[in-house]
Amino acid sequence: MTMANKLAEERRARLAAERLLELKQAELHAANRKLGQHALALTRQIGVTQAEVATVRDENARVKSDLTVANEKIEIAERRLWLSIQSIQDGFAFFDRDGCMIGANTAYLSVFEDLEEVGPGISYIRILQLLTDEGIVNTEDLSPADWRARMTDRWVSPVPEPVVIRLWNNQYIRLLDQRGHGGDVVSLALNITDSVRAEADLKAARTRAEAANRAKSAFLANMSHEIRTPMNGVVGMADLLAETALGDEQRLYVDTIKTSAEALLVIINDVLDYSKIEAERLVLHPEPFDLERCIHDVATLLLPAARDKGLTMAVDYDPGLPADFTGDPGRLRQVLTNLVGNAVKFTHAGHVLVSATGRPGERVGTADLRITIEDTGIGVPPDKTAHIFGEFNQVDDDRNRRYEGTGLGLAISQRLIRLMGGDIWLHSDPGQGSCFGFDLTLPLGGDWPAPADAPIAGPVLIVETRAVHRAVLARQLARMGADVLTAATADEVRAALPQAPALVILGEAPPDMEAAPFDHGCQVVLATDQRAPDLSGFADPGRVRVLTLPARRQALRALLEIAPPEVAPGPAVPEPPASGEPARRAMRVLAAEDNRTNRLVFSGMVRDLDIDLRFANDGAEAVAAHADFAPDLIFMDISMPAMDGREATRHIRAAEQGTGRRTPIVALTAHALTGDGDAILKAGLDFYLTKPLQKQAIRARILAACPADCRPPQADDEASA
Secondary structure, three states, X not given: OOHHHHHHHHHHHHHHHHHHHHHHHHHHHHHHHHHHHHHHHHHHHHHHHHHHHHHHXXXXXXXXXXXXXXXXXXXXXXXXXXXXXXXXXXXXXXXXXXXXXXXXXXXXXXXXXXXXXXXXXXEXXXXXXXXXXXXXXXXXOOXXXXXXXXXXXXXXXXXXXXXXXXXXXXXXXXXXXXXXXXXOEEEEEEEOHHXXXXXXXXXXXXXXXXXXXXXXXXXXXXXXXXXXHHHHHHHHHHHHHHXXXXXXXXXXXXXHHHHHHHHHHHHHHHHHHHHHHHOOOOOOOOEEEEXXXXXXXXXXXXXXXXXXXXXXXXXXXXXXXXXXXEEOHHHHHHHHHHHHHHHHHOOOOOEEEEEEEEEEOOOOXXXXXXXXXXXXXXXXXXXXXXXXXXXXXXXXXXXXXXXXXXXXXXXXXXXHHHHOOOEXXXXXXXXXXXXXXXXXXXXXXXXXXXXXXXXXXXXXXXXXOOHHHHHHHHHHHHHOOOOEEEEOOHHHHHHHXXXXXXXXXXXXOOOOOOOOOOOOOOEEEEEEOXXXXXXXXXOOHHHOEEEEOOOOHHHHHHHOOOXXXXXXXXXXXXXXXXXXXXXXXXXXXXXXXXXXXXXXXXXXXXXXXXXXXXEEOOHHHHHHHHHHOOOOEEEEEOOOOOOOHHHHHHHHHHHHOOOOOOOOEXXXXXXXXXXXHHHHHHOOOOEEEEOOOOHHHHHHHHHHHOOOOEOOOOOHHHHXX
């Protein structure tokens, strides 16, 4: 090899080595660059990690600090809670799901006094054992084992019922246990000794009050009897004396005696009624009744008093309202009498108007009624509205009472209406008048009727100067379908005549109207509240009909039929009995009455009856008279010496056993409290009448009991009067 070749090879080798060195240096540089970048990234990551570690360390330190503070607060709250639990007078304890005590306050542990065993860890079953073994609890009528068994059954139930236990020292503890979701139990022992003793005192007070109430009821019953017995003599004798020939002065005295006695009887009834309501002994007696008749009966009863004061008494009963309902008509009549009576009493001029309206009730077969009593009297100030419904209250001050009365009427009426499920109210304007009313829902006695159409052809003219009567008659007839004209003056009458009225209802005529201008061409009806109206001013009195005010709907509908009046037939002449017919005997009536005055009153009430009357002085005489006199009817006084009316009735009923005979027996009693009638009827009597006796009631019972083989006790015309 030449030198040149060797030099060339060395140069090539050196160039190759240089290139390899450059390549390796480039690779090393690249590797160094990557390593630097990785080191930088790692450095950054280490920095972040160090920051995070520092943050975590700071957070841990803060959390540890917060936990320390929280633990301190929890400890403080627990100490406060426990101090609160310790401070309460009632016992408080915690039990775990196995029934072992976790803790209890001093009040709970104090029941066990020095028993050191009672504390955290003791079981509930062991506590029950200690309660009975140490005599801490009074098990009453249970044995200790039975008592523990009952308390254990209660404890293991999911929801333990509250129970009251009695300790040896007569302390009463009410145990309330609440089981949690994990089975732990919180037990609260409430000391209810004061409540139990207060309840015992209240029960004793109630017993004393009931005893006092019974004593009061007995006193009222006795006073009722003692007062009503002489009242029977006063009222009865006044009635009989009024039927004799008396001078004007004597009749005034007799009427005063009767009026005063009846007023005293109203006071007695008010006091008795209020005492029954107060004692919650008043019971309603629902029965079918006619509401329209009930209202008109009250209006008729009080009409003379209103007429004597120059007042107009009117009734406006909605023609579309049914009349048949079910309720207590006696008590409803009592309310109406109180309200209408007050309206008459406190009204000096004008009118008293009783209105009845209604609509079908929400319940099928019922009606919602509204009855109002409107007057033009003295009125009631707004601040006295609630006052007058109180007991013994009137509008006037007690020191200056111008109006007589007990002040119980409105209080009784309010109680009765509320007892019926209704509401009573008042709207009044002092000096202008008042409107009392009550709303009541009653069962219907039939279907809700539609107003009847008026068959009359032609207008109806009402001539009446009294505005309330004119308005009521116009409303009533218009609702019945009539074409109504009204006139209050003579000019209005003359203006209406050309319209050819088919019917003219003539009330209180205008003073300047010529006499009887309606005698020809139309039917004339005289509307009056007088019992014996004067028809002498009419040319043909026989053609004039009379409408008694206040008028019932039936009477108004009858007028719209316009049938010409017929001549009333003469009195029927009874036919003589057929020859050979045996004469009928007189009815035998026995009256058992120990009071001489009452016997005199009774005999006076029936003196004009064709009866064979015998008296018995006591129950024993009545039993004997039943055997030998064979009465057709017995009036039996209840309170008699030796043998009273109930015992006498039992003897009579025993004697009638197996004979097929039962003599009607009517009780005569001065007892008027609720329950007296039922007790009387249970003794075997058939009816009872309350003293003071009413003549018509006595005679009605005699007529109803008259056998077919007896002569009528009174003439037919008297019976129908």
